[in-house]
Amino acid sequence: xxxxxxxxxxxxxxxxASQIAPDYFDPLAVDPQQATDVARWRKAQREELLARRVAxxxxxxxxxxxxxxxxxxxxxxxxxxxxxxxxISGYWPxxxxxxxxxxxxxxxxxxAIPALPxxxxxxxxxxxxxxxxxxxxxxxxxxxxxxxxxxxxxPDVVLAPLVGWDAAGYRxxxxxxxxxxxxAARQPLAIGVGLxxxxxxxxxxxxxxxxxxxxxTECGCQYSSPQP
Numbered sequence: 001x002x003x004x005x006x007x008x009x010x011x012x013x014x015x016x017a018s019q020i021a022p023d024y025f026d027p028l029a030v031d032p033q034q035a036t037d038v039a040r041w042r043k044a045q046r047e048e049l050l051a052r053r054v055a056x057x058x059x060x061x062x063x064x065x066x067x068x069x070x071x072x073x074x075x076x077x078x079x080x081x082x083x084x085x086x087x088i089s090g091y092w093p094x095x096x097x098x099x100x101x102x103x104x105x106x107x108x109x110x111x112a113i114p115a116l117p118x119x120x121x122x123x124x125x126x127x128x129x130x131x132x133x134x135x136x137x138x139x140x141x142x143x144x145x146x147x148x149x150x151x152x153x154x155p156d157v158v159l160a161p162l163v164g165w166d167a168a169g170y171r172x173x174x175x176x177x178x179x180x181x182x183x184a185a186r187q188p189l190a191i192g193v194g195l196x197x198x199x200x201x202x203x204x205x206x207x208x209x210x211x212x213x214x215x216x217t218e219c220g221c222q223y224s225s226p227q228p
Contacts, residue, residue, distance in 0.1 A: 038204045042172060049164050049172070049198050053096045061096060067218035068193055069103035072159075075214055075221055079189060080157060084111035089128050089155040089188075092116055092145050097161050098193065098218075105133045115153050118146045119178065125185040126178055127152045155188045160212060162194025169211035169223045170203045183210040191216060192223075 056064075080086060090104040091097070104114040117126040119141035129147040140146035160179050164172030171192045173179055183190055190210075196217040203209070215223040 035206060038206060042175070042203065045200065046163050046172060046175065050095060052197065053163075053195060056096060061098060064195065064218040065098040065100055065102070068098050068216055069100060069106075071216045071218070071220045072100075072103065072191070072193070075191065075216060075224070076157075079214070079227070083107060085113065086156045087113045087115050087128070087130075087153045088157040088159075089115040089117055090131075090159050091161050094142075094144060098195075100159065100193065101133075104131070108132050113153065115155055116147055117158070117178075117182070123177075123181075125182040128155050128158075129153070154186070158182070158188040158190050160190055160192045162192045162198060162215070164198045164200045164203060165192055165194055165215050165222070166200050166202045167223060168202070168205070169213075169215060169225060170205050170209055171212060171215075172198075172200065172203045177208070180208050180210055184208075189213050193217070196222070 076083060088104070088107055090100050093099040093101070108114050114131045115128040116131045118129050120127050122141075129149055130151055130153055131147045136148040137145040138148040160171055161173070162171050163174060169192075171179070171194075179190075190212045192212040192215040194215070194217060196219045198217075199222070205211075211225065212223070213225050214221060
C-alpha cells in the first residue's frame, strides 16, 4: 500500500512522534528515555514479525487474505451495512502483506468506491485516490504503485495494514507514522488488518499512537471499539 508507515529499508526513522504530537518530548507527557526504549523494542519486534510473515508460502498468504476478506465483510455488515457510494481505502500489498485487492474489486462490483492511500508530501497525512480493477497506475513514494490520477477522495473506511497489533486496538506499523498522522487529521472508520500470529501483549502505546476502530485477522474480528 502506498504511503503506509514505510516500506522496508526505505522506512522513516523509528521514532517520528515529535512530528505527530508536538508535546511528545514534553517531560510531563512522556519520558524521552522511555520513548527511545519503546522505539528500539518496536524495531526489534517489527523485524521479527516481518521475518515470520515473509516465511509464509504463497498458498498460506492467499488463504489468509481470503479469510480476512470474509471477516471484513462481516464487520461491514455491522458498521456500514450499505457500501454503495462509500469510499473504502485498501492498500497495495508489499512485503508479503495479505493481498486484499480481490476483496476491493468485489466492493467495486457492489457499488462501493475503492481507494488507495498516497504519500503526496513527506511527514504529512495521506491522501486517497480512487482505484478500480484495471486502473492506470504509476510509481509513488517508496516506488509503490498508486492510481495515476490527481483526483482525491475522503474515505469512509480506511484499512491499516498491521505488522503487529494488541488487544487494546493499537497497531505496530512500519515506523514512519503516516497512518497516525492521517487518523489524527481525519475521522474515518479505521480497521487494522493483519495476521493472527502478529498479536503482541502490548505495543506500549505512546501519546502519538491512535487506537483503531477494529482489528481483523484471518481468525475474525479481534478488537472492536464501541459504536457511537
